Amino acid sequence: MSIYVDYAATTPVDKEILKSMLDNADKFGNPSSIHRIGKEGKAFYEKSRKNAAELIEAKPDEIVFTGSATEANNMVIRGIVSYYERPHIITTSVEHASVKETYQAMEDYADVTYLDVNEHGQISIEDLQDALSERTKLVSIIMVNNETGTIQPMEEIRKAVSESNALLHVDAVQAFRQLKISTKSLGCDFLTLSGHKLHAPKGIGLLFIKQNTHLNRIMTGGSQEKERRAGTENTLYAHAMSLAMTQAEEKREENTKVLKALKEKLISELQTQEVPFEINGSTAFQTNHIVNLYFPWTTSEYLLTAMDMAGIYASGGSACNAGTVVPSHVIQAMYSEDRARRSIRFSFSKELTEDDMTFIAEKLKSIYTKLKDQGFI
Structure with a gap:
């Protein structure tokens, strides 16, 4: 998958x-x-x-x-x-x-x-x-x-x-x-x-x-x-x-409803799975097609690699900086360099389903549990 x-x-x-x-x-x-x-x-x-x-x-x-x-x-x-x-x-x-x-x-x-x-x-x-x-x-x-x-x-x-x-x-x-x-x-x-x-x-x-x-x-x-x-x-x-x-x-109105449901589903599933995370920024001032999450228990570089191996393709920030380990200048401006090095961007489209969001949360839970069991957290 x-x-x-x-x-x-x-x-x-x-x-x-x-x-x-x-x-x-x-x-x-x-x-x-x-x-x-x-x-x-x-x-x-x-x-x-x-x-x-x-x-x-x-x-x-x-x-x-x-x-x-x-x-x-x-x-x-x-x-x-x-x-x-x-x-x-x-x-x-x-x-x-x-x-x-x-x-x-x-x-x-x-x-x-x-x-x-x-x-x-x-x-x-x-x-x-x-x-x-x-x-x-x-x-x-x-x-x-x-x-x-x-x-x-x-x-x-x-x-x-x-x-x-x-x-x-x-x-x-x-x-x-x-x-x-x-x-x-x-x-x-x-x-x-x-x-x-x-x-x-x-x-x-x-x-x-x-x-x-x-x-x-x-x-x-x-x-x-x-x-x-x-x-x-x-x-x-x-x-x-x-x-x-x-x-x-x-299709903007229809698209907005789908993306809102996907974003909310991913956030709620991560909470249900008890994966530690924080939202960068406030959803009250954001569109529905992007959510940027801070995972304090690992680095974005490690997490992107682990997700890629699990068949989940996200990013650590702008695609114009892809392939580098440079932390997001946006997250740095909002918070700190350390937080930027531990943040992942998920961005959505109507091709996705709520089941996909559940799958992502489950995989993140698995990655988190493995690191915890190995004593890295």
């Missing part, structure tokens, strides 16, 4: 989406070509753009398809930093690596403020307000954290940023399947999404750029995407992204 509980890292491609990609593979024309085949490809591509825009309450010309959300985040940050002379920019200590590491790389060219979070993983609005100044050009916020599922107080963030001259960049990669996303409600100037978190293939992302918002290009060599991103358009993957967004929108 094998159970995959790492859906926050990536999702399998939906079979209906894959079938539609194959059915439309004949629309292969380069959208920049002026002949009929190229025009067919262009129409196919723009249909995907229009649909994606509608789903986040944006205009089609505000949508740029990218190769990933990582690329989209880099486009925003590097595009803003290169436009201004040593701007002040604000982010949080719990951003995804594509934001966190890009800001760190920009510290020679910009003044960066990293906002701390509380034990729930949320920033303080007062800290944000205190950090904002006339020099602040950009604020980057991860709407739903990829390691804990923590939801930031976006309405309060929107209000604070709107009272300044700064632009608001929202990383909504983990949010779209869980929450209604509206660029208008968020009041954002930039928003990023990823296809492979929505059962589309890897290699497609989306960047919303609010109309009349300037962003320096970081990819040159062509006039595609209204000269915002050079490179021949990936028409088939944009189609898949559009379908995945539609599917997520239509």
